[in-house]
Amino acid sequence: xLLTDEEQKMLNGxxxxxxxxxxxxxxxxxxAYDAPKMVPVTRTHVALSNxxxxxxxxxxxxxGGATCRIRPTVNPSFHLKQFQKITRIEAEDEAIxxxxxxxxxxxxxxxxxxxxxxxxxxxxxxxxxxxxSESSATPFVNxxxxxxxxxxxxxxxxxxxxTGVTPLYGYLLxxxxxxxxxxxxxxxxxxDFSYQMLGYFVPKKTGFSIPVxxxxxxxxxxxxxxxxxxxxxxxxxxxxxxxxxxxxxxDMKSAFQGKKPKGEVTITEADLKAMQQEISDAGGEIDxxxxxxxxxxxxxxxxxxxxLKGKKLKVPLFIMSSxxxxxxxxxxxxxxxxREAGGELVEDTCMDQPCWxxxxxxxxxxxxxxxxxxxxxxxxxxxxxxxxxxxxxxxKGMY
Amino acid sequence: MGQSYxxxxxxxxxxxxxxxxxxxxxxFYLVDPxxxxxxxxxxxxxxKSIAGKIIVFPYGKGSSxxxxxxxxxxxxxxxxxxxxxxxxxxTTLAASAIILEAPMVNKAATEFYRDVxxxxxxxxxxxxxVITLL
Numbered sequence: 001x002l003l004t005d006e007e008q009k010m011l012n013g014x015x016x017x018x019x020x021x022x023x024x025x026x027x028x029x030x031x032a033y034d035a036p037k038m039v040p041v042t043r044t045h046v047a048l049s050n051x052x053x054x055x056x057x058x059x060x061x062x063x064g065g066a067t068c069r070i071r072p073t074v075n076p077s078f079h080l081k082q083f084q085k086i087t088r089i090e091a092e093d094e095a096i097x098x099x100x101x102x103x104x105x106x107x108x109x110x111x112x113x114x115x116x117x118x119x120x121x122x123x124x125x126x127x128x129x130x131x132x133s134e135s136s137a138t139p140f141v142n143x144x145x146x147x148x149x150x151x152x153x154x155x156x157x158x159x160x161x162x163t164g165v166t167p168l169y170g171y172l173l174x175x176x177x178x179x180x181x182x183x184x185x186x187x188x189x190x191x192d193f194s195y196q197m198l199g200y201f202v203p204k205k206t207g208f209s210i211p212v213x214x215x216x217x218x219x220x221x222x223x224x225x226x227x228x229x230x231x232x233x234x235x236x237x238x239x240x241x242x243x244x245x246x247x248x249x250x251d252m253k254s255a256f257q258g259k260k261p262k263g264e265v266t267i268t269e270a271d272l273k274a275m276q277q278e279i280s281d282a283g284g285e286i287d288x289x290x291x292x293x294x295x296x297x298x299x300x301x302x303x304x305x306x307x308l309k310g311k312k313l314k315v316p317l318f319i320m321s322s323x324x325x326x327x328x329x330x331x332x333x334x335x336x337x338x339r340e341a342g343g344e345l346v347e348d349t350c351m352d353q354p355c356w357x358x359x360x361x362x363x364x365x366x367x368x369x370x371x372x373x374x375x376x377x378x379x380x381x382x383x384x385x386x387x388x389x390x391x392x393x394x395x396k397g398m399y
Numbered sequence: 400m401g402q403s404y405x406x407x408x409x410x411x412x413x414x415x416x417x418x419x420x421x422x423x424x425x426x427f428y429l430v431d432p433x434x435x436x437x438x439x440x441x442x443x444x445x446x447k448s449i450a451g452k453i454i455v456f457p458y459g460k461g462s463s464x465x466x467x468x469x470x471x472x473x474x475x476x477x478x479x480x481x482x483x484x485x486x487x488x489x490t491t492l493a494a495s496a497i498i499l500e501a502p503m504v505n506k507a508a509t510e511f512y513r514d515v516x517x518x519x520x521x522x523x524x525x526x527x528x529v530i531t532l533l
Contacts, residue, residue: 029490032408032410032505033493047462052468052475053464053467053468053471057498133464135462135463150490151489151490152491153464153467153498154467233462235460238489352465374462374465376429
């Protein structure tokens with residue numbers, strides 16, 4: 001790879017061992033993809049995870065004296081103080097939260113602890129070259145914003161935050177952003193939940209190809225957030241187009257960059273229903289409801305509040321959101337309504353965290369296939385249903 | 400040493416082991432780090448161990464943190480696959496292998512896929528991009 005003098009200085013250790021390691025990793029990634037050179041990034045987002053590998057790598061960079069040139073926003077861990085009111089947090093889990101926080105603080109990250117930076121705090125513009133990790137984020141920034149990011153791992157994005165550069169390859173290049181398979185959506189797509197199922201199902205038909213959706217009418221920001229998160233969970237889709245809607249897909253010609261689609265598929269209502277049945281646990285009694293994977297927006301919180309107003313929940317209901325949305329919920333009186341019903345709203349928290357130990361072995365309900373997928377390791381089972389049906393189920397204790 | 404095949408380095412290292420094919424993509428987070436056994440029920444390798452194998456798979460799947468975390472935990476317990484031969488390597492997978500210094504290649508010659516099957520013993524020289532039958 002051709003490196004600038006500054007990049008070579010980083011690689012030689014002029015800025016310390018941490019920066020040297022970050023550049024060494026980016027060069028290896030660049031060589032793996034035959035990238036000719038590095039290019040500057042103007043934004044970064046790191047999927048901090050508060051897990052062992054995350055902490056190991058962050059502390060290694062700290063020990064090497066690294067700090068971020070392009071300060072990243074970060075993904076959630078769990079909010080220690082809020083959870084100490086809900087459950088007993090084990091000493092080792094408290095310790096890793098604190099150590100992870102300290103390490104990222106030393107690296108000078110911006111401690112947003114939110115997985116939807118593309119809606120608030122770190123919103124890229126069209127064409128901007130960035131390094132974003134987090135599976136709901138990469139499809140959103142590439143497809144909806146028209147920014148350019150590869151499907152970064154938390155660690156490669158952190159290396160870009162430290163060095164301010166990323167190797168030039170993949171989705172950074174025009175030719176790799178062309179649509180490949182035309183997806184005719186014949187399903188009803190009546191609510192944001194349909195987009196969860198569409199996102200989870202489509203990669204099974206389109207594999208690694210970039211899908212171009214035809215037949216989607218003005219999806220909401222929540223629908224787009226859901227679509228991206230599930231495309232990138234059900235498959236590895238970090239880029240898609242919606243005909244006549246996303247910025248690089250004004251028409252068929254621009255979406256496919258003048259080429260012919262290499263395939264066409266049709267998605268029906270029956271496909272999405274079958275997918276839901278396949279990944280959802282059977283109905284019956286449930287122990288809890290969990291929402292906010294990705295973090296709920298203030299509009300989604302408002303929807304839950306509407307459904308809970310003046311009612312009592314049979315089983316606990318938890319919502320995860322950004323600190324900003326939680327703060328708004330307090331200001332707007334939403335928090336009182338949620339709590340009076342027997343629910344709770346927590347900030348800075350992901351479902352894939354040890355703070356949920358009190359739910360292990362239990363059966364919940366959620367509107368997010370991604371939530372159900374990653375908690376398999378934590379022995380949590382989920383019924384997957386629409387937001388409205390899930391809240392209804394939590395009020396009755398039964399789906 | 401027998402027949403050899405070209406491949407393309409993602410993450411260096413030279414290892415030997417038995418080939419294990421996976422038709423499905425792999426999420427290293429959904430492998431039990433204590434045993435190396437795949438715990439994802441819908442997966443074709445469900446209930447099988449990938450520890451010590453040279454695993455041949457089409458692509459990685461999983462979010463931006465879980466691949467590295469899964470690989471890290473297997474490394475700590477010594478239950479990692481010996482090497483990885485992948486068709487489609489996304490950045491998450493490639494960067495995780497590089498960071499954890501786990502040998503990984505892509506672009507293996509088509510003859511490789513024709514000639515080897517589960518249990519074939521090979522040497523994977525990721526550094527130089529060569530797979531050799533033992």
